[in-house]
Amino acid sequence: MLTGENIVQLVSGLLHWAYAQAGISSLAGVIDPIISAVVMFGFIAVFVMFLVWMERKVSAHMQSRIGPNRVGPLGLLQTVADAIKLTIKEDVKPVNRDKVPYFIAPIVAFVATFMGMVVIPFDKGVVVQDLNVGILYIIAITGFTVIAILTAGWSSNNKYALLGGFRSAAQIISYEVSLVLSVVPIIMITGTLSLSGIVEYQKQAGYWFILPQIVAFLIFITSATAEANRAPFDIPEAESELIGGFHTEYSGVKFAMFFLGEYIAVVVSSAVAVTLFLGGWLPLPYLDFLHIPGFVWFLAKLLLVIYLIMAFRWTFPRLRVDQLMDFGWKVLIPISIINILATAVVWFCLYGKGAQ
Amino acid sequence: MTNDELKSKLEADFKDQVQSVVVTAQKELVITATVAQYLSLCKQLRDKSGYEMNHLSSLTAVDYPKENKITVVSHLWSYKNCFQLTVKVDVDRGNSSIPTLFGIWASANWFEREVFDLYGVVFEGHPNLRRIMMPDDYQKFPLRKDFADDGFIVKPS
Amino acid sequence: MTDLLLSQVKLSGESQFGTDEYVVNMGPQHPATHGVLRLIVKLDGETVKETIPVLGYLHRSIEKISENRTYPQCITYTDRVDYVSAMSVNLAFALATERLMGIEAPARAQWLRMVFVELQRLASHLLWMGAFAGDIGALTPFLYGLRERERILDLFEMTCGQRLTYNYIRIGGVMIDVLPEFVPKCRAFLDYFEPKIAEYEGLLTYNPIFLERTKGVGVISPEVGINAGICGPSLRGSGVSCDVRKQQPYLFYDQVKFNECLETAGDCWSRYKVRMNEMRESISIIRQSLDRLEPGPIEAKMPPVLKAPTNSEIYSRIESSRGEMGVYLVGDGTAKPWKVKYRCASFSNLYLLDELTRGWKVADIMAVLGSLDMIVPEVDR
Numbered sequence: 001m002l003t004g005e006n007i008v009q010l011v012s013g014l015l016h017w018a019y020a021q022a023g024i025s026s027l028a029g030v031i032d033p034i035i036s037a038v039v040m041f042g043f044i045a046v047f048v049m050f051l052v053w054m055e056r057k058v059s060a061h062m063q064s065r066i067g068p069n070r071v072g073p074l075g076l077l078q079t080v081a082d083a084i085k086l087t088i089k090e091d092v093k094p095v096n097r098d099k100v101p102y103f104i105a106p107i108v109a110f111v112a113t114f115m116g117m118v119v120i121p122f123d124k125g126v127v128v129q130d131l132n133v134g135i136l137y138i139i140a141i142t143g144f145t146v147i148a149i150l151t152a153g154w155s156s157n158n159k160y161a162l163l164g165g166f167r168s169a170a171q172i173i174s175y176e177v178s179l180v181l182s183v184v185p186i187i188m189i190t191g192t193l194s195l196s197g198i199v200e201y202q203k204q205a206g207y208w209f210i211l212p213q214i215v216a217f218l219i220f221i222t223s224a225t226a227e228a229n230r231a232p233f234d235i236p237e238a239e240s241e242l243i244g245g246f247h248t249e250y251s252g253v254k255f256a257m258f259f260l261g262e263y264i265a266v267v268v269s270s271a272v273a274v275t276l277f278l279g280g281w282l283p284l285p286y287l288d289f290l291h292i293p294g295f296v297w298f299l300a301k302l303l304l305v306i307y308l309i310m311a312f313r314w315t316f317p318r319l320r321v322d323q324l325m326d327f328g329w330k331v332l333i334p335i336s337i338i339n340i341l342a343t344a345v346v347w348f349c350l351y352g353k354g355a356q
Numbered sequence: 357m358t359n360d361e362l363k364s365k366l367e368a369d370f371k372d373q374v375q376s377v378v379v380t381a382q383k384e385l386v387i388t389a390t391v392a393q394y395l396s397l398c399k400q401l402r403d404k405s406g407y408e409m410n411h412l413s414s415l416t417a418v419d420y421p422k423e424n425k426i427t428v429v430s431h432l433w434s435y436k437n438c439f440q441l442t443v444k445v446d447v448d449r450g451n452s453s454i455p456t457l458f459g460i461w462a463s464a465n466w467f468e469r470e471v472f473d474l475y476g477v478v479f480e481g482h483p484n485l486r487r488i489m490m491p492d493d494y495q496k497f498p499l500r501k502d503f504a505d506d507g508f509i510v511k512p513s
Numbered sequence: 514m515t516d517l518l519l520s521q522v523k524l525s526g527e528s529q530f531g532t533d534e535y536v537v538n539m540g541p542q543h544p545a546t547h548g549v550l551r552l553i554v555k556l557d558g559e560t561v562k563e564t565i566p567v568l569g570y571l572h573r574s575i576e577k578i579s580e581n582r583t584y585p586q587c588i589t590y591t592d593r594v595d596y597v598s599a600m601s602v603n604l605a606f607a608l609a610t611e612r613l614m615g616i617e618a619p620a621r622a623q624w625l626r627m628v629f630v631e632l633q634r635l636a637s638h639l640l641w642m643g644a645f646a647g648d649i650g651a652l653t654p655f656l657y658g659l660r661e662r663e664r665i666l667d668l669f670e671m672t673c674g675q676r677l678t679y680n681y682i683r684i685g686g687v688m689i690d691v692l693p694e695f696v697p698k699c700r701a702f703l704d705y706f707e708p709k710i711a712e713y714e715g716l717l718t719y720n721p722i723f724l725e726r727t728k729g730v731g732v733i734s735p736e737v738g739i740n741a742g743i744c745g746p747s748l749r750g751s752g753v754s755c756d757v758r759k760q761q762p763y764l765f766y767d768q769v770k771f772n773e774c775l776e777t778a779g780d781c782w783s784r785y786k787v788r789m790n791e792m793r794e795s796i797s798i799i800r801q802s803l804d805r806l807e808p809g810p811i812e813a814k815m816p817p818v819l820k821a822p823t824n825s826e827i828y829s830r831i832e833s834s835r836g837e838m839g840v841y842l843v844g845d846g847t848a849k850p851w852k853v854k855y856r857c858a859s860f861s862n863l864y865l866l867d868e869l870t871r872g873w874k875v876a877d878i879m880a881v882l883g884s885l886d887m888i889v890p891e892v893d894r
Contacts, residue, residue: 063656159537163559163875231650232722241876243544317722318650320876321559382612382827410739411755413830414839414856431828431839431856435739435753438760442828463742466864474576489569489893499577 036128037118044117048263049079054303055263055310062314083256091252098155105152106250106257112144113261116268121196123281123294134195135187138272139180142227145265146172149229149236149246152258156249164245167321168236172227174328179223181336182216185343186276195272199280208279215339217277219332224269225309226328228262232316235324270305274298278305359385362439369404373397386442394445395455401432401441402460408436412457415467417475419501424449426475426500430457447477456482474499534562537875541570545648545879548889552866552878559874564867571893579853584610584819585684587853592678594855595891597640600633600669601833602855603682608763609829609840610684611813613821621809622686623764627802628699629669629681630764631795635706636665637834638788638795641886645785646717648883649726649876654716661709664702671695684819686812696803703796710792718786727781731869731881734779741868742861745836746787747885751779757832769801781884788886820848835859835886859891 015035053068053076060067068075093102119134121127131137146169153165186209187193190201202208210217226233237245244250247258274280278301281294319327359379366377366387374397375388389397401409409432418427425446432441447454456479457464468479469488476497479485487494496503535558540551549570555562575594579587591602604626611618618626639662643655666676672691673681681688717723733743735751748755756773758766774790776783821844830839836858843852862885869881 059653063653064660065656159535163537163556167559234650235876241545241879314653315716316651317646317717317720317726318876319722320726320874322874323725380826381822382615382825384827386826411744412742413837414828414841414854416841416852416854416856418843418852429841431841433830435755435760440761440828440830442826461742462737462740463861463864466860467742487569489572491569498574503577 033129040117040128044114044264044267048260048267049083051263051267051306052079058307058310059314086256087253089252091254094157094249096157098157101151101155105148105155106254109145109148109261110257112141112148113264113268115141119195120271121199121275121280122298127196130194130196133193135183135193138268142265142268143176145261152250153246158249160242161246161248164236164242168229168246171233171236171324174325175223175226178219178328178332178336179227181333181340182219182223183276184340185213185216188343189347195275199275199282202279203282208277210277213277215335219336220273221308222332224273225312228265228269230266230309231313232318233324234318235321266306266309270302270309273305274301359383370397384442385440386444388444391445391447391454398443398457398460407434409434409441411435412461412463415457415464415471417471417477419475419499421449421501426452426477428454428471428477452477453480455480458482476500545882547644547887550889550892554878556875561870561873561875561878564870564878566863566866568893571889573894575894576853576855580850583848584850587850588683589680592680593890594857594894595833595835595888596677597888598633598637598834599678600629600682601831601838603679604630605829605831605833605838605840607682607684608831609827609842612829613825613827613842613844614819616685616813616815618686618813619810621807622811624802624806625687625691625811626682627764628799631799632665632668634795634834635792636662638792641788642713645883648879651717654713657713661706668695668699668702685815690811696806699799699803703799707796710789714789724782726880727785730781730873730877731884732780733865733869738779741865743865744861745832745858746791747784747836747862749774750776750783750787752777757830757837761830763831769798771798781880784884818848820846821850822846833858835888835891836862855894857891857894859887863887863892
């Protein structure tokens with residue numbers, strides 16, 4: 001049967017055979033992660049391009065338009081064309097920019113979000129590095145985006161960019177709190193920080209965490225949307241107010257990096273949401289007999305969550321900055337704290353203190 | 357109330373405060389006042405019951421170079437009583453100066469800035485009498501009739 | 514000019530820490546200023562301390578040009594005064610000229626004018642709704658608005674061949690009679706369009722975020738509004754009855770039944786609601802006008818050269834899509850007007866922007882600016 005694990009074993013076996021042929025078996029431990037990272041990079045790059053296309057199609061559908069339909073079948077290659085255009089176009093830079101941070105910011109934004117993908121389990125065993133502190137790692141690494149955005153806003157030497165940077169810093173820091181708090185109940189229940197471990201727990205328990213933790217799921221999705229600077233929380237870029245916010249002064253490849261970074265952030269947060277709440281690679285209940293590989297389930301769920309986030313964007317108006325802060329601090333954080341307490345109490349009543 | 361009734365009412369109420377009250381051929385009620393009468397007349401038109409001209413619909417000017425005057429024209433409307441009045445004041449073309457209506461209708465602020473910008477009429481007591489349409493360092497007054505002779509319009513040869 | 518203006522924006526150190534004000538120059542190129550309006554915004558963090566509108570970037574001196582054109586030629590320029598609602602300005606000028614010269618347009622022309630002006634109001638309000646929603650971050654209603662506006666423009670194109678600057682309503686009548694299939698097409702459009710308003714309202718009106726952004730924002734009290742010359746739907750949002758169609762009826766507005774839409778709160782949401790309700794009233798007016806449309810001439814008998822009487826003047830007002838539209842004409846006995854003045858709703862509505870946004874956040878500037886339905890060509894002319 002074709003499963004993700006089998007594929008990994010096959011590829012890994014092939015690689016080891018290749019290493020042995022080349023006489024570098026001692027380096028296998030080093031090269032393996034590099035190769036898997038490269039594979040991951042390729043996958044994500046293609047997937048994100050698909051997502052950009054999907055976003056445009058979704059928005060077109062919601063706005064009764066057609067959307068891209070010229071380049072390639074169904075316009076699928078439109079993003080490729082756009083990417084090529086962005087790559088070869090002139091990189092317009094403000095004269096009075098702060099050169100080094102201006103250069104580094106988009107790279108940090110891209111890399112920081114991308115690194116989150118490292119611990120996402122696509123299928124049983126299909127993960128670049130199954131860290132035992134996976135959730136902590138993701139939260140820490142995606143927190144880097146705020147540095148990138150703030151740096152971008154500051155170094156552009158543009159007033160809109162700076163406003164956008166400040167807004168973004170305030171927003172991401174605020175919503176990071178509720179994001180973490182919404183994950184805590186799951187960690188309490190499962191007793192592990194490893195993403196694969198959480199999926200395994202859901203498999204053994206026989207239910208997905210979206211059922212007992214629907215509140216946490218909603219908070220997580222909301223905070224994740226805010227973390228990724230997506231509408232209705234897109235105030236850092238707020239097109240009608242700040243033109244482009246922190247990326248006003250970026251063009252060409254650098255802009256593309258911010259752009260792709262945003263989409264990867266969406267992928268990462270959706271992937272975490274799928275892993276934590278929707279059972280990761282587990283098949284839908286009663287559909288195990290279909291023998292669909294786990295990563296297909298995972299991708300299907302991932303696309304569903306991403307569609308949800310896209311639908312938000314094209315439906316809601318944008319919040320104002322103070323309302324955004326109010327919502328984060330006065331609504332989401334108290335609810336998530338209450339959720340943690342409630343979970344603790346319920347779990348203690350059900351299983352006593354030995355929940356694990 | 358027809359314009360003719362209104363005319364007699366105006367003449368009775370503002371006997372010494374207007375120069376003339378006329379109903380034109382186009383059935384418009386036009387009050388002509390001097391610069392000295394202007395401000396108090398407008399204030400009374402706004403506040404006096406029976407008039408309550410609470411809406412300054414428009415304020416503009418007309419240039420008459422032959423008579424060497426610029427007429428500042430204000431159009432008033434009463435939301436309460438639903439009638440329209442025109443108040444005209446002549447100012448000297450060379451040394452035009454007239455009190456501002458800003459204290460009576462806030463909307464006069466920009467209207468007067470526009471008239472200042474395009475006609476060069478100075479509104480005394482205006483809080484912010486700057487050019488509004490033309491660049492700040494512009495020297496001329498485009499809507500004056502002698503402006504066209506500066507080569508503003510290229511006449512077909 | 515920039516240096517001059519910015520030097521007038523004093524940088525004061527009033528704040529506790531002796532910091533400078535953050536002066537942001539919004540426009541003349543900015544996605545939310547609907548054209549080339551420029552705002553100098555002084556900020557304290559996100560809080561707006563002052564908004565100074567700088568006008569004139571679209572000043573084409575239409576009034577001066579009109580002084581050198583004959584009356585029929587001027588109509589073409591009126592299209593450019595407000596190109597989103599060109600029919601209304603056409604009508605304003607045509608009516609003023611007719612009253613100045615004592616011309617009476619025939620009944621069919623009058624009814625046709627009503628149909629087209631109200632269709633134009635629908636088109637303009639649709640575009641406004643989309644732009645307003647876009648200003649506060651909802652991009653989808655814009656496309657919905659344009660989708661329906663497209664069909665209105667098709668009706669216009671079918672009649673006069675133009676989609677933006679029509680030059681359709683002429684002195685003494687209209688340019689050309691409508692095609693026989695116009696009336697059924699127009700009715701079909703109205704039947705199609707009427708349920709759509711509920712669709713837009715479902716998308717926006719009680720959306721929690723939309724309510725957050727518009728309720729209580731940019732409140733204009735009736736007294737302040739009247740005094741500052743706010744007019745049209747923006748003033749009706751404050752509960753002041755100010756519809757020229759009711760107060761000083763022109764065309765046949767006294768013969769059709771329609772309600773003046775009023776809201777009392779005076780905030781952005783009320784102004785939004787007034788315009789949404791106005792669309793329904795416009796549909797009703799168009800239906801009644803189509804019912805009353807009877808065959809007949811579409812243009813009054815006029816002399817070949819139109820000349821205004823000597824020393825004649827007229828100030829004629831209509832209710833355009835944006836509010837009160839006044840045209841002041843002074844005739845001097847020749848074929849060209851001595852003086853033309855367009856009193857535009859956008860110009861007077863924009864005046865209050867500073868007061869409405871002071872102490873609010875940056876994002877509220879866009880909400881207030883959008884809700885006032887300001888359009889730059891009308892401000893600058």
